Amino acid sequence: MLNHTFLRALRPVLFSAPQSQELASRKVYYETVKAHRTKYKSSAKEKRKAKKRAQIGGIPTPRDFGEDQPSFFTSPRTRLYVKLIQDYKNANRIxxxxxxxxxxxxxxxxxxxxxxxxxxxxxxxxxxxxxFVISQYKAQQATIFLPDQLFEESFGDSGETRQLEMHEFMPAQLYLEQVLRIFPREYASRFRLSPAFEETLMKYEESKGGSAGTRAVGSGSGVQGGMPAL
Known part of the structure; x- marks a missing residue:
């Protein structure tokens, strides 16, 4: 059993009232201690401030910000708009x-x-x-039977592409006879002409009325493959 002095120190409120009152009421008195949070979050503070501002000044209107409502939006016209919107929203099949x-x-x-x-x-x-598809197909089919020169030109980017590929008409090919005369005969005799270029060269020589190259080819002299005599 606890000591009476110890209970008085532990719960002084129990012994503040007269003993007769305690015995009559049969109630045990305790201290009422209120605990308050001394710290609040910033969001709670802002909410309280906004609530206080709303209570003081009310809801802000456009006029508070220096704006005014257009004269077109009158009260009767606004009520009419609301009525039209309600009728549209409430419309159904019933x-x-x-x-x-x-x-x-x-x-x-x-x-x-x-x-x-x-x-x-x-x-x-x-x-x-x-x-369009049929015409495109016909155009592609027509290019198959073209000569090689026109076929490559039609599928190239421009006519210059085919012109650059025509090696038989380049200066290095046209003046091959004069170029070969610069080298010694033993070195020049090892060159051989392609058949296509040889035919082109023969036609070129014949167009000039027959030259030493044509006579040389006819006599069998010169380099292998029909090269004119040096």
């Missing part, structure tokens, strides 16, 4: 007004005309696309 029969027929007629127009438009576009 409370919607029935469409007149003549309006339904006119709508069906316009719809048929529109879908017929779109159908014809789609057919014409498909026909044009098919004709």
């Amino acid at each position: 409370n919607r007004k029935p469409i007149p029969e003549e309006v339904k027929q006119e709508l069906a007629k316009k719809s048929k005309e529109f879908f017929a127009y779109k159908h014809v438009e789609r057919i014409l576009l498909e026909k044009e696309a098919n004709e």
